[in-house]
Amino acid sequence: MRIPSDDILREGTSMRLLTGVAESLYWGARYLERAESTSRIVLQYLDVNMDLPDAHEIPWRPLLLLTAPPEGAPWTENPSEDKALDWLLVDPDNLDGVVTLLGNARTNLRRCWFVAPPEIWESASSINQTAVAAADGLPSRPARYDFLLNVISDTSRLVAVMSEDLSRSEAFAFWQMGRAIEQAGMTVRAVQIKADAFSSRDPKSESAFDDIEWMSLLKALVANQIYRMSAGARVTAEDAIGFLLTNPRFPRSVQHCMSVLADLAATLPDGEPIAAAALAVQEQARGVPADNWRADLPEFLESLAVALTELNNLIEATYWRADD
Template sequence: MLSRVADNLYWFSRYVRRAENTARLVGVGSLLQLDLPRSVRFAWRPMVDTVGAGDAFAELFPSTGDDASDAEVVRFLLLDERNASSLRSSVDNAREILRGIRDTLPQEVWEAINDLYLYIEANGERGVSRRYRMEFIARIADGCLKVSGLLTANVSRDIGFQFLRLGTAIEQADMTTRIIDAGASGLVTPRNEDDREAFQNMQWMAVLRSLAAYQMYRRHVRQRVSVEHALRFLLQNSEFPRSVQFCLARAQSILPTMPARPGVDRGLNRVVGLIRNADPAHLAAKNPADFMDEIQVHLGTFHAALADGYFCG
């Protein structure tokens, strides 16, 4: 397979999964806004930092500071084409990549991506409003899952499919850490310190729900939601498909089916070891956001090794 085609397949699957999880990230804040009493201060600005777009947001909206409104942040995360990681940018990028490699994937995939693109164009501004936001997010998530289902059901299990799977696994691991980061980044400020634990647990319940993980959490953990248990489940559970551990194990199972590149294996093993050795109780007592940043750096290093090994030929 040409390195250019492999690169496009890898990034196509990453952009589709990024679009879905960007919508889910906005869902964390939207669910919390619905659940929290009006007396509790809710800050949207930290969400921009979790996707690594803080500098771009500050440059575009210099007067907002930390008091950015939900409409400004949600529009920036979902629709702003100047934000390279926005939902619209991800879908646009996936669509442009697919336009160039349409002969390698089923026609139904192109139709599904085009439907998503047209839906965002027609309903994006409506989806920013609180009244219709969850409906918009659900529709985007369903559309992205439809693309993933079509790829899984209708694509031959050749080397191209392995690059699709690899892109999905790495992007999901990265976005799960970013959604965890959002849950740990001080979105909620209670007026009374005695209420902090209760609101913190509500915050982590929203994180689980946004990742479609709440029911599986209850099935595996069988305890009330807490920071420690949520972190252990989302980081280290080996059976839930959106957990970081599951995604990295999938990547490990894919690499032996591809041409050997020792640098790629080493990069992946480092981040796997970091996750396996993490202590959720210790992370819960400190600030989990710092650890999430560390994982993201290691995932970036792994991606760089992957690009050097397979896409630069």
């Protein structure tokens, strides 16, 4: 978890926001978005496996791309549903597990009390406590469904309150930049998961159930309705991949998120290089190899994930880790 300092943000600039608060807003937004997106992706994974016949059930291993499994874990090659979901949702050793993410969001938002709406800290604390309590009893699918639905509802409501009520100042810019880069990153991860699930299959053995899987991906990213409005009812791999990465009207697409981030960075002192880097990632996303996606997509997505990591590093070096 990020531990912010309390230095004035970038001495010599006109900004008065403390580095600790700016960093906490940025990472608080990232942790909440990651917890919500992880929950949505896991929920749709559960749903699609219930919809498919046993012979076509999707393995749980690709879902581990949401996070890094423990080194040498014996179940990483073909984990059971129980082991995969315990790791992704409640395992305290998983720094990207949902319960851990909610705890980190709570800690970061606590530091923002004098710029955030007054109810935010209480809401974040309540969400964290509820998740920790629920995590003690997730042995069954119904319990996991309830847990995931509650996390999605609670985090999206908290994010909405912050985004609506936060003063349109530097604080708002850092909050929204955190949201934008995290949404882009989770979209890339979600496409990676689906591509990985298909990679072990014979390209010639197209299944009647493939459309269900791609629609599940769109639902996980809250994209199914927007997709149908722009591309029609039929879902193909090529169209879904291109839509999720490059559609400018889809709020979680890499293209849209990078456009938002570039606009926000341009309002901040020393933000021009960040804006330029975000637009470069946007341009990189437009090169998605949708036509030959089985062969070329994994490497392309990995390069896109690296570019987003480098963008994050630039933001941190510019505003609160200049001496690192």
